[in-house]
Structures are given as structure tokens and as C-alpha cells.
Amino acid sequence: MTKRIGILTSGGDCAGLNATIRAATLRAAQEGWTMVGIRNGTAGLMATPPLAEVLEPSRCDAQMLRLGGTILGTTNKGNPFKFPMPDGRVKDRANEVVAGYHALDLDALIGIGGDGSLAILRAIAARGGLNLVGIPKTIDNDVAMTEVAIGHSTAVLAATQALDNLQPTAASHERVMVLEVMGRDAGHIAIAAGIAGGADVVLIPEIPWHLDSVVAQLGRIKADGRNFALVIVAEAVPDEAGRKVASRDAEGKRRYGGVGHEVAARLAKATGAETRVTVLGHVQRGGAPDPRDRLMGAAFGVHAVELIRDGKFDRMVAWWNRRVVDVPLEKVVARSRTVDPVGPLVTTARGLGICLGD
Numbered sequence: 324m325t326k327r328i329g330i331l332t333s334g335g336d337c338a339g340l341n342a343t344i345r346a347a348t349l350r351a352a353q354e355g356w357t358m359v360g361i362r363n364g365t366a367g368l369m370a371t372p373p374l375a376e377v378l379e380p381s382r383c384d385a386q387m388l389r390l391g392g393t394i395l396g397t398t399n400k401g402n403p404f405k406f407p408m409p410d411g412r413v414k415d416r417a418n419e420v421v422a423g424y425h426a427l428d429l430d431a432l433i434g435i436g437g438d439g440s441l442a443i444l445r446a447i448a449a450r451g452g453l454n455l456v457g458i459p460k461t462i463d464n465d466v467a468m469t470e471v472a473i474g475h476s477t478a479v480l481a482a483t484q485a486l487d488n489l490q491p492t493a494a495s496h497e498r499v500m501v502l503e504v505m506g507r508d509a510g511h512i513a514i515a516a517g518i519a520g521g522a523d524v525v526l527i528p529e530i531p532w533h534l535d536s537v538v539a540q541l542g543r544i545k546a547d548g549r550n551f552a553l554v555i556v557a558e559a560v561p562d563e564a565g566r567k568v569a570s571r572d573a574e575g576k577r578r579y580g581g582v583g584h585e586v587a588a589r590l591a592k593a594t595g596a597e598t599r600v601t602v603l604g605h606v607q608r609g610g611a612p613d614p615r616d617r618l619m620g621a622a623f624g625v626h627a628v629e630l631i632r633d634g635k636f637d638r639m640v641a642w643w644n645r646r647v648v649d650v651p652l653e654k655v656v657a658r659s660r661t662v663d664p665v666g667p668l669v670t671t672a673r674g675l676g677i678c679l680g681d
């Protein structure tokens with residue numbers, strides 16, 4: 324029997340999604356199976372008729388491997404269980420997603436998403452009896468049970484390059500440059516880029532920070548004869564009042580952003596240093612995937628299809644201890660993976676004399 328596999332991307336986009344879609348399509352073609360690309364995440368399945376097209380292996384060339392974003396489109400809004408309707412009500416539309424799966428005559432679904440999207444997809448699959456396999460993606464790298472999520476590596480590259488570019492201008496003007504990076508409640512991007520990009524201070528949500536510690540670090544740098552510094556701040560670092568700086572979007576979802584300005588203002592006041600702020604934003608999500616994200620996308624896409632071949636569902640492919648493995652989605656969606664405050668990156672940062680604010 325010819326299998327028809329649906330594939331969708333859900334949640335915020337990132338680099339490496341197309342490499343993943345390509346790999347899954349090519350591996351499925353080896354089995355003689357058809358890959359159906361679903362548009363805009365679960366919204367594509369909710370539509371009547373579903374928004375989808377067959378992905379031809381012949382179109383999955385190396386150019387696709389290099390493409391940023393997702394050719395399928397995605398959304399991080401519109402949870403089908405609480406779908407916002409035009410009249411302001413919210414409606415449970417999960418059954419429509421299930422109906423879209425059957426309308427496309429699918430045998431299995433590959434969902435590429437972060438922890439939030441994978442939890443929603445799993446709940447829909449449970450309700451409708453769908454055969455789901457998950458692939459972790461998010462620049463935040465906070466998906467549980469995997470050391471690597473697609474997109475993180477390219478985001479770290481973007482943040483590292485930002486520090487590379489900020490360094491000469493910081494030195495020329497003798498300024499303290501504050502770089503705010505994404506990552507939601509995890510500091511993975513900040514700590515990795517902070518080490519790779521030579522930051523003097525790295526503030527992450529997992530380690531409470533105190534102004535005095537950062538001021539002391541800037542004082543030490545000055546005493547050593549250097550009159551500039553690089554500070555990297557994760558977007559969910561709390562402000563002076565202990566609150567995360569955020570706004571609410573139309574669906575009432577919390578969106579972080581702005582703490583970099585607060586940190587810079589407090590440092591300027593405490594030290595008299597001239598500060599400037601760069602909020603890196605979605606630059607971290609776009610762009611061509613770096614080799615690691617292409618590699619992870621390829622490995623995850625292939626393994627996802629092999630799980631379907633073996634009839635193993637309700638699982639997520641993962642990278643653990645230098646191996647591609649798969650884990651129960653149940654364990655993935657129960658928690659997220661933040662930076663280990665005594666883990667190797669924190670230890671490395673401390674060993675380099677980087678101030679973590681504590």
C-alpha cells in the first residue's frame with residue numbers, strides 16, 4: 324500500500340526547516356511513499372479543502388537545503404483548541420484538523436515544532452487517533468529530551484556575528500554595548516553566543532542577576548585598561564522589579580522584548596558609561612541555515628520517516644549523546660529544557676571570567 328505522509332511546520336519559523344522537509348520527502352520517496360506538504364501549520368488542515376500539495380522529490384534539490392524560513396508557511400497563533408473567531412469568541416476547532424488529515428487520506432503526520440506546537444499536535448493526534456511523529460525545532464533550543472532543536476545553531480551564529488560587529492564600534496567609542504537576544508524563558512542563545520562572541524557579561528533567566536556584580540565586572544575591565552565592554556542579555560531576564568519585560572499580543576500571549584534597554588539604562592546610571600542597545604530580534608530566525616542546522620534537519624527528517632516505516636508513533640526524533648534517537652512525545656511536552664546553571668556552558672563562561680550577574 325502506498326503511504327501518504329503529511330508534513331507541516333508549526334510555531335515560529337527558523338533556519339533549517341526546509342532542509343528537514345527535503346530530507347523527509349527524499350527518504351519517503353525511497354519507500355515509494357508520497358509526502359504531502361500542509362500549508363501554515365494546523366490552519367492548513369482546518370481549511371476546507373485542506374491547503375496542501377504533494378512535494379515532488381525532484382523539486383527537493385540542494386537549493387531547498389539552503390533556504391531560510393519554511394516553504395510551507397507557519398504560524399505561532401491560532402491554537403485549534405482555543406481558536407480565536409472573528410466575533411471575539413474562542414472555538415474548539417481540533418476536530419476540523421482531524422477532518423483535514425482524513426480528507427487528505429494521510430497515513431501519518433510529521434509535525435515540526437517547538438514544545439508548544441508539539442503539545443498541541445499531540446493532543447489533536449490523541450483526540451483523532453492520528454499517527455504523529457514530531458521533529459523539534461526552535462531557535463530557543465528549549466525542547467525537552469533533545470540536546471539540539473533545528474534553528475538554534477543558526478540563531479547562535481547570528482548573535483555571535485552581532486557581537487563580532489559590535490566589538491569594533493564599542494572599542495572605537497569606548498562604549499558598553501548591550502545586545503538583547505531571543506530565547507524565550509531559556510538562555511541558550513545568550514550563553515552560547517556570549518562565549519563564542521567574547522562577551523564580558525552574559526545575563527540569562529536561569530541565573531538571577533544583580534547590578535552590583537555587573538558594575539564590578541565593568542570596573543575590573545576598566546582597571547585592566549579597557550574602556551569598552553560587551554553585554555549580552557536574554558530577552559526573559561527579569562528587570563529591577565523582578566518582572567520579565569513583555570507585552571501581550573492580540574491573543575493575549577506574552578511577547579518578550581525590551582529588557583536590554585533597562586539593563587543599559589541601569590548600567591549607565593551606576594557607572595557613568597555610555598551605553599547603546601541592539602535588540603537583535605528576528606534576524607536570529609531568518610537567513611540561510613548553517614551547516615549544523617542543515618545536518619540536524621537532514622538527520623531528523625530521515626529518522627522521522629523511518630519511525631513511520633516502523634509503525635512507531637507519538638514519538639519525537641531527538642539528538643542525544645551524539646546519536647539520533649526517538650523519545651515519547653509524552654515526556655517532551657511535560658517540561659522544557661532551560662540552561663543548566665551548573666552545566667558545561669555555564670562552567671566554561673565562568674572559567675573565562677565572564678560575569679553571569681550573580
Ligand code: F6P
Nearest residue numbers: 335399461462463505506507579
Ligand atoms: O520561540 C521562538 C521565538 O523567536 C522566541 O525566541 C521569541 O520570544 C518569539 O519566538 C518571538 O515570536 P514572534 O515571532 O511572534 O514575535
